[in-house]
Amino acid sequence: MPLDLPSSAICAVCLTFDFDAISAWLSMKERSPTAISRGEFGARVGVSRILSLLEKHDLKTTFFVPGHTADTYPEIVRKIHEKGHEVAHHGYCHESPMDLNYEEEVAVLDKGTSSLRVLTGERPLGYRAPSWKTSLNTLELLLERDFIYDSSTMADDFTPYKCRVGDEASLTHRFKFGRESSLLEIPVAWNLDDWTLFEYEESGGLSAPSKVYEIWVGDFDYMYRHVENGVFTLTLHPQVIGRGHRIVVLEKLIKHMRNCPNVWFARMIDIAKAWKD
Numbered sequence: 001m002p003l004d005l006p007s008s009a010i011c012a013v014c015l016t017f018d019f020d021a022i023s024a025w026l027s028m029k030e031r032s033p034t035a036i037s038r039g040e041f042g043a044r045v046g047v048s049r050i051l052s053l054l055e056k057h058d059l060k061t062t063f064f065v066p067g068h069t070a071d072t073y074p075e076i077v078r079k080i081h082e083k084g085h086e087v088a089h090h091g092y093c094h095e096s097p098m099d100l101n102y103e104e105e106v107a108v109l110d111k112g113t114s115s116l117r118v119l120t121g122e123r124p125l126g127y128r129a130p131s132w133k134t135s136l137n138t139l140e141l142l143l144e145r146d147f148i149y150d151s152s153t154m155a156d157d158f159t160p161y162k163c164r165v166g167d168e169a170s171l172t173h174r175f176k177f178g179r180e181s182s183l184l185e186i187p188v189a190w191n192l193d194d195w196t197l198f199e200y201e202e203s204g205g206l207s208a209p210s211k212v213y214e215i216w217v218g219d220f221d222y223m224y225r226h227v228e229n230g231v232f233t234l235t236l237h238p239q240v241i242g243r244g245h246r247i248v249v250l251e252k253l254i255k256h257m258r259n260c261p262n263v264w265f266a267r268m269i270d271i272a273k274a275w276k277d
């Protein structure tokens, strides 16, 4: 039993919020006030709706916060931290690590950490790559900096696993798996992310809330019935889930999960610390 759950719990739920705010749009090279305002909505409206909902249901969770968001909205990020939620690393200005060389990735990682440390007084122990685009250097850099967990990859759905480093990929030879590291991966999935399902994109988005609920509750129910010691991780964004009909869906899902006995609602750091080799 690798996940040492609190007594009576049979599975865990991690509602995670990526508080990208304006940084996501800047990283997409957007400068239009309209694009900026989409990020601003998360800070002006989304976060307070989320904090109220979490407080109403007595839930503590994890917010992944780019350093740029912490520097732009220090009062909001401090409030998130003061309410007992974990503030974890999410780049500086939402840079995709795949677009950075080694030196740039080091600089962004350390700059993000120092912005969060100024506000919380603690260094972050968890990391999520912006857009989930880890580079070939990311996991090694996290290990060197004593991060405890990452939440960016998808090799499992409900069971955390140890990250590998040193994989060798070739188009002409079999894939060579590297060594297992001490960094715990708490996996994510596109179908458990609000952005692709809900947010307006030229390629899609804007799903009906009933469709999203069906996907999310379907995955939760599967895990609850079939996966021992599973962890159900949702990736949500204040600027997306904060809209009226969507926050209603999230509350409906929370109520459903609350009605299932022995579910542990946890911060990612709690999951990582409960993991036993």
Ligand SMILES: [Zn+2]
Residues within 6 Å of the ligand: 018, 020, 024, 090, 094, 130, 131
């Ligand atoms: Zn993000």
